[in-house]
Amino acid sequence: MASLGRVLSKTFFWSYERGTWPYDAAVILILVFVLLTPRDWFRDQPQGGGPAAPGQVQLLFKEGNRQTYRVDAHILAPPTKLALQNDLHTALQEAQSELRNGNFSISKIEPLRDEQGTVTAYQVEIRH
Structure with missing residues (x-):
């Protein structure tokens, strides 16, 4: 079993080969974060107003x-x-x-x- 430091290092530097379970898990975690994070956490609001009055x-x-x-x-x-x-x-x-x-x-x-x-x-x- 790999040491915790080695696992963190490989994860941080994205050293896992494609198709391995750690690579797939990292991709899934990134997708979950991107797709499920509420927009207002980052104050990212659409620019411009609504329809012109x-x-x-x-x-x-x-x-x-x-x-x-x-x-x-x-x-x-x-x-x-x-x-x-x-x-x-x-x-x-x-x-x-x-x-x-x-x-x-x-x-x-x-x-x-x-x-x-x-x-x-x-x-x-x-x-x-």
């Missing part, structure tokens, strides 16, 4: 087929360029009844910042 999306200008909206940044997840455009498209579509069909494209996105430089909203220009 009408007050969080406001029409600023309307000229022909161009419209400019102000979209509150709190309803969006932290953005990447493409994800920001997709999230803004979805927020406009959900909050504005005339845009529900989704037949519009975003032509310009301008972040609006507060005194500390934090993005508080986006000014979004769309085209039909």
Whole structure:
């Protein structure tokens, strides 16, 4: 029988061969931990708010087929360029009844910042 130190060392450095019972037991323990650990133990909560409320999306200008909206940044997840455009498209579509069909494209996105430089909203220009 192996000493406790050797077992711990082999387990820590993942030295067991595939197909052995200690390897399989370690894999099962890892899977159980990953799949059954409650999300709130790690404060891992989804980013962004829920669906856009009408007050969080406001029409600023309307000229022909161009419209400019102000979209509150709190309803969006932290953005990447493409994800920001997709999230803004979805927020406009959900909050504005005339845009529900989704037949519009975003032509310009301008972040609006507060005194500390934090993005508080986006000014979004769309085209039909």
